[in-house]
Amino acid sequence: MGRPVPCSAAMSARAPSQEPCCSEANRLQESMSQSYGESVQESLQKLRHHSFVVTDPHLPGHPIVYTSEAFLRMTGYLAEEVLGRNPRFLQGPETDRRSVFHIRYAVLEERTCHMVLLNYTKQGWPFRVVFHMAPVFSQTSGELLHFVGAHKPVPDSLFPQFRLFERPPLGFLKGPSALSKPIITADNFNSLCQLSAAGFTxxxxxxxxxxxxxxxxxxxxxxxxxxxxxxxMNDEALQDRRSNGKAESGLCFSLSLAFSRIQQSFVICNSKLPGMPIAYASDMFLQLTGYERNEVIGCSCRFLQGQGTDPCAVNQIRDAIRDESMCTVRILNYRKDGSPFWNLLHVSPVRDHTGKVVYYVGVQIYTALPPEDESCQAQRKIIPSISHLGAVGAVKVAVRSNGFRQTS
Known part of the structure; x- marks a missing residue:
C-alpha cells in the first residue's frame, strides 16, 4: 500500500521566465516537507556546491521540487525558472533519444540509471554531463518518495565516443523528423538500451x-x-502518537474495542497518512505473523513481503487501492522468523459519511500452496470467501456504530 504509480504526463507549457503561481509553489514545497519535514531545506543546503535536483514522480509532469545552487550555475537558470518543470527542458536537438528513453523507463521501473547526457544551458550552449539518477524510498513504509538526479559537467574531449550519439541511432526515422518520431518496438527497445549502456561502461x-x-x-x-x-520525521510522528496515548492502535478506544471482538486475522490501515500505516492489528494477525503489536502499528503492510513475493499480486493490490476498490489475491508473505506462508488476502476500502475512503481493511486467511502454474491471470479470478466478507462487514459495522456512515 503506497503512493500512486509515477505519472508520465507531459511537462507544463509554462514559459521558462514565468514564476510558478502561489498554489503550485506551495505544492512543490509541500512535496519536500511532507516527506522529510521542514528542516530538509537546511540539510540539503550543505550540499549546495554539488549539482543535483530532486523530482516528484507523483505530481503531474514529474517536476523538479528542489534544485541546488550548483545546478543553477551550471545551466544558467534561476530557481523560479526551474522549479515546477520537468528536467527535459534541458534537452535539445542533439540530445540522444536513446538516453531519454533509458531515463524514462528507469523512472517507470523505479530504479537507478547513469549515462553521459547532452544538455543545453539557458543561453542555448550545449554541454555534456555525467548523469546519475536514483529513487528515494521511505524507510518506514517502503513507498517511492522522489528521484534524485546528480550531474557532473565534463569536456567533450573526455567522451569522444558519444559524438556518434548526435546522429539518429538505429530505430529512428531518417530525415527532419528523426529526433521527434521514434520507432520503438518491444523487439528493439531493449537492444537500444543495452547498446547504450554497454558502450558507456x-x-x-x-x-x-x-x-x-x-x-x-x-x-x-x-x-x-x-x-x-x-x-x-516518522520517528517524531510515532513519538507524538505515543505521547497522546494512541501508540497501541492509533484508533479511539471504542473503535479498538469493537475491532477486538472480531475473531479473524485482519489489519486496519489509515489511508489518510503517507504509506497507509497499520492503525490496528488483530490478535489472530499477530499469531499468524509472529510479530508483536508495537512492531506493526505505524508500519506499512509491505514488511510482510519478501524475496518470493509475486510482484503481480502486489501490483493488483496497488491498483485496487488506486481505484478505491476491493481485491482478493493469493500472495506469499513472510513471518517475523522469516518463514514463508501463503496468504489469501482480501483488501477492501472503508468510507466515511462523505464517501471518502478513510481506512483499508486487509483480511488474511492462511492457505495451502497454490498450483505451480498459478499466474497473474489466475490471480484475477480469485473471489473473496465468506470469512473475508464477514470480517469486512463486521469492520464496517464497527466503524458505522462509532460515528461513520458507510457508503458503497
Whole structure:
C-alpha cells in the first residue's frame, strides 16, 4: 500500500521566465516537507556546491521540487525558472533519444540509471554531463518518495565516443523528423538500451570513471540526507502518537474495542497518512505473523513481503487501492522468523459519511500452496470467501456504530 504509480504526463507549457503561481509553489514545497519535514531545506543546503535536483514522480509532469545552487550555475537558470518543470527542458536537438528513453523507463521501473547526457544551458550552449539518477524510498513504509538526479559537467574531449550519439541511432526515422518520431518496438527497445549502456561502461576509463564516481558520491550524499530526514520525521510522528496515548492502535478506544471482538486475522490501515500505516492489528494477525503489536502499528503492510513475493499480486493490490476498490489475491508473505506462508488476502476500502475512503481493511486467511502454474491471470479470478466478507462487514459495522456512515 503506497503512493500512486509515477505519472508520465507531459511537462507544463509554462514559459521558462514565468514564476510558478502561489498554489503550485506551495505544492512543490509541500512535496519536500511532507516527506522529510521542514528542516530538509537546511540539510540539503550543505550540499549546495554539488549539482543535483530532486523530482516528484507523483505530481503531474514529474517536476523538479528542489534544485541546488550548483545546478543553477551550471545551466544558467534561476530557481523560479526551474522549479515546477520537468528536467527535459534541458534537452535539445542533439540530445540522444536513446538516453531519454533509458531515463524514462528507469523512472517507470523505479530504479537507478547513469549515462553521459547532452544538455543545453539557458543561453542555448550545449554541454555534456555525467548523469546519475536514483529513487528515494521511505524507510518506514517502503513507498517511492522522489528521484534524485546528480550531474557532473565534463569536456567533450573526455567522451569522444558519444559524438556518434548526435546522429539518429538505429530505430529512428531518417530525415527532419528523426529526433521527434521514434520507432520503438518491444523487439528493439531493449537492444537500444543495452547498446547504450554497454558502450558507456566498456569505453569509460581513467578520468571518465572518476567523473562517474563523483556523481555517484553526490547521489549518495543527497539520498542520505533525504533518508535521514524522512526517518527522523516518522520517528517524531510515532513519538507524538505515543505521547497522546494512541501508540497501541492509533484508533479511539471504542473503535479498538469493537475491532477486538472480531475473531479473524485482519489489519486496519489509515489511508489518510503517507504509506497507509497499520492503525490496528488483530490478535489472530499477530499469531499468524509472529510479530508483536508495537512492531506493526505505524508500519506499512509491505514488511510482510519478501524475496518470493509475486510482484503481480502486489501490483493488483496497488491498483485496487488506486481505484478505491476491493481485491482478493493469493500472495506469499513472510513471518517475523522469516518463514514463508501463503496468504489469501482480501483488501477492501472503508468510507466515511462523505464517501471518502478513510481506512483499508486487509483480511488474511492462511492457505495451502497454490498450483505451480498459478499466474497473474489466475490471480484475477480469485473471489473473496465468506470469512473475508464477514470480517469486512463486521469492520464496517464497527466503524458505522462509532460515528461513520458507510457508503458503497
Amino acid at each position: 566498456h569505453q569509460c576509463s581513467g578520468q571518465q570513471k572518476k567523473m562517474m564516481k563523483i556523481t555517484s558520491a553526490v547521489l549518495g550524499l543527497v539520498i542520505h540526507e533525504l533518508v535521514v530526514s524522512n526517518k527522523m
